[in-house]
Structures are given as C-alpha cells and as structure tokens.
Amino acid sequence: MIYSFSNSGFRDPETGVYNQTYFMEVFHREWYRHLREQQSLALLYLSPLLPGMINQPHLLDFFTGRVQASLLRATDLLARLNQQLFAVGLFNTDEAGTRTVLERINLQLREFSAEYKQHHGIGLDYRIAACLCLPNTDIKPELLFIEAESRCMKNDRTNNDVLHITGN
Template sequence: MEIFNREWHRLMREQDALSFVIVNPHIKTLDENSKVGFQIVAKVLEKSVLRATDLLSRFHDNEFAVGLFNLNENGTNTIIQRIYDNLDSISDELYKLNIHVSIGALNVLPNNDIDLMNIIRSAKELAEAAYKENKQGYKLEYYQCH
C-alpha cells in the first residue's frame, strides 16, 4: 500500500488517472490444489501486467491487487482483456481446479476528497458483482467524487 499511496499523491500533483483493480480467483488457499491454482493465477497476472510502472501484489489471503498508473478506462479495459485472454489460454487447467476469476476495477482521478479505502472497497464490490453475474467476468467503472 505504501507504493500505491505514493503513486496516488504523485498522480494528484500531475492530475492524471489511475485504476485500482481487484482480481479474485475465488480460491481458499487452504489445501495444496488451491495453492497451486493461486500460483497459476499469479503467473498469468505477472504475464499480463507489462508496464514497469504498474503494481501487482497479493491482497488479503485470496485476492490480488493491481495498480495501473497513468491510465484511463480504455487502457484499463485493454489490460483486463489481456488478463482474460491469458486465462483463456489455460482454461482447461483452471476448469480442473474449479477456478473462476472475477475482476473489479475503478478508474479514478485522485484528489484529496477521495478516501483510498472507499476505492478498495468499491473495487472488491465490483469483483463480487461480476462474479454473481458471470463467474468469469469483470466490471470496470469510473469513480467520481460527489
């Protein structure tokens, strides 16, 4: 979170957008098969997030967080589509492990009126809503401060 926080403030100064993405493979990392599945998804994410400035990390026990900096909604959509394309290339393996990846993403123009915790919470809610609609889907929204 320290790096994300630093980038948040840098983008506030530059008045540029970022996207905060939650990737939820819906795996409980309790047994060996689940841990293997989690590692497979991690490798797909590493392969999909290409820019050196982007941030990928494990988030809580069973999710990943991705910070995409200096990026608008179209760029975020492109990266999410790349993630799903890479997941499709190993779909048989994911099916055998019963892994369904949902993604929630918020594109935002940082400012002092926005609470980072609200961004995180909203991205998690979008990932859950995507899962309920289609176990392997995503939702991307532009976050506006009211």
C-alpha cells in the first residue's frame, strides 16, 4: 500500500479510518448542532481483543473494514482513538437506529471472526458499548466519552444495551 499524504492530516495510517483529532473536531461540532436542533446522537466504543501472539500488520485494517461496512450512512463516523479503542459517531439517530447499527456491527464482526478462525485457527473477539444522548446544557460531551469507555472496558461483546445519557 502506498501512503497518501493527502489524507495524512485526518486519517490513521495503519487502518485508514479517521484519527482521534479529526473525530473530536467533528463530534464537537455535531454536538452543538444537535443541541440547537434538539436531535439525538450516539457514541459507540469498540475494542478489538487481539491475542498477543497474533502478528499480522493488516488485521486491524480488516477489522475496521468490517465495521465500516456496517455503517451505511455517509454521516456515520469511525475513528481510531488509541491502540485498543475505536469510536463510532452516529448523528441524528434514536435508540432503534443505534440498536440497528449495533446489530450490523456485531454481524459483520462475527462473520469476520469465523472467517479468521477458519484460516488461522483462532477467532477474534471484541467489546462494544453504546451511549445515546439528546444534548442539553446540563450535559458536557466529555461525559459521553467517559461513559462509553467505561462501559466498553467492562462489557462483553454480546451486550447490545444502549445507555441513555440525560442531564439533571
């Protein structure tokens, strides 16, 4: 793969998805737009659980490709936050829409794990968490990130619960 400098400012070089800086800028802008227009949005955190013995450079690229394939709207945003964590921003969505996306991601990643296990003898697992919010002046956007990360780190992959974040 030839590295493209045209995307270097906002793309993660290993996976090709958006980087944390770009995601945070877009999410912050969308937060205030949703606050003005009284629309809800969702934040999903996704953590692939890769066995330490696997040394395949394109594994995360394939993993994120499957997640990206489950995001059907042009406004849905996938980004890499750090080595172990990815975020998905779903804008102008409700609980049913968030659950639909969660189901599509789970389906894609189960298929990917089965294919990987068939070829390499070991499946891949992941954790996922979702927080849905109707922004208001009592809630800071950081709360969504804190809650999503906390839930993701303790969830198992079969958990499709959507946490509703509300203000006081």
